[in-house]
Amino acid sequence: MNSNIMNFSTASSSSLIRVFNPSPNNNHKLQKARSYSSVTITHHHHRQLSLRSSSRSLSYSSTIVKAAAAAVQTEEPLHVMISGAPASGKGTQCHLITNKYGLVHVAAGDLLRAEIETGSENGKRAKEYMEKGQLVPDEIVVMMVRDRLLKPDSAENGWLLDGYPRSLSQATALKELGFKPDIFILLEVSEDILVERVVGRRLDPVTGKIYHLKYSPPETKEIADRLTQRFDDTEEKACPY
Numbered sequence: 320m321n322s323n324i325m326n327f328s329t330a331s332s333s334s335l336i337r338v339f340n341p342s343p344n345n346n347h348k349l350q351k352a353r354s355y356s357s358v359t360i361t362h363h364h365h366r367q368l369s370l371r372s373s374s375r376s377l378s379y380s381s382t383i384v385k386a387a388a389a390a391v392q393t394e395e396p397l398h399v400m401i402s403g404a405p406a407s408g409k410g411t412q413c414h415l416i417t418n419k420y421g422l423v424h425v426a427a428g429d430l431l432r433a434e435i436e437t438g439s440e441n442g443k444r445a446k447e448y449m450e451k452g453q454l455v456p457d458e459i460v461v462m463m464v465r466d467r468l469l470k471p472d473s474a475e476n477g478w479l480l481d482g483y484p485r486s487l488s489q490a491t492a493l494k495e496l497g498f499k500p501d502i503f504i505l506l507e508v509s510e511d512i513l514v515e516r517v518v519g520r521r522l523d524p525v526t527g528k529i530y531h532l533k534y535s536p537p538e539t540k541e542i543a544d545r546l547t548q549r550f551d552d553t554e555e556k557a558c559p560y
C-alpha cells in the first residue's frame with residue numbers, strides 16, 4: 320500500500336482521489352460493516368492506481384491524508400478540493416485534513432450564508448436561490464470564492480475548498496482565474512449506505528455531538544432521551560434523484 324502511494328508521489332501534477340465509503344477514524348463498527356477496502360487514485364495522465372487494503376481496520380481518513388501528503392511533496396501550500404454527497408463523511412474528512420495540514424477550510428455554503436448575514440444585494444439574491452434549494456448563479460459564487468481564496472490566510476497556508484465547484488462552468492471559471500487544486504478528493508458512498516446514515520443520524524442539542532442510532536449510539540439514556548433529528552435528514556435528501 321505504502322509503496323503504491325510512494326510511486327504515485329513521483330507524479331507532480333494534480334490528481335483525483337476517489338475514496339469509497341470513507342469512515343471516521345474512530346468508527347470501527349461502521350468501517351468493518353461498510354468498507355469496500357478500496358481507494359482509487361486517478362492521475363490526470365489517465366494512469367490509474369488501485370490501492371487495496373488487506374486490512375479492514377485501515378482508516379480511510381489516514382489513507383486520504385497519506386495520499387495527499389505523497390501526491391504533493393513540496394513546500395508550497397496545499398490546495399485541495401473535496402466533494403461528496405450529504406452524509407458521505409465530508410465534514411469529518413474536512414476537519415481531519417485541515418487540522419493535519421493547517422489549511423483554511425473554505426466552504427461555499429458558509430461563504431454564502433455569511434454574505435446573507437451582511438444584508439448585501441448579493442446576499443439577498445443568493446438567499447432566494449438557496450431557499451429553493453437551487454444553485455446560486457455563478458456571477459455571485461465565483462467572485463465570492465475567488466476573493467476568499469485570495470485572503471492572506473488561505474493564500475499563505477493553502478486551502479481546502481468544499482462545495483465548489485458544483486458545475487463545469489464553476490470549475491472552468493476558477494481555473495481561468497488561476498486557481499488549480501493539487502488534489503481533488505471525491506467521496507463516493509453507495510446510495511443504500513447514504514440513506515442508512517442520514518436516517519439514523521441524531522443530534523445532541525446540548526453538546527452538539529452527532530450520533531448514529533446503530534453505529535454510534537449515545538453513551539447514556541439521558542443523552543438518548545434528548546436526541547433530535549435534523550429536519551432535512553430524510554431519505555430524499557440522501558438520494559434526491
Ligand SMILES: Nc1ncnc2c1ncn2[C@@H]1O[C@H](COP(=O)(O)OP(=O)(O)O)[C@@H](O)[C@H]1O
Nearest residue numbers: 427428429448449452453454455460482483485
Ligand atoms: N458552489 C455553489 N454554487 C452555487 N450555489 C451553491 C454552491 N455551494 C452552495 N450553494 C448554495 O448554498 C446552499 C447550501 O449549500 P451547503 O452549505 O453546501 O449545503 P448542502 O450540502 O445542504 O447543499 C446550496 O443548496 C446552494 O443553494
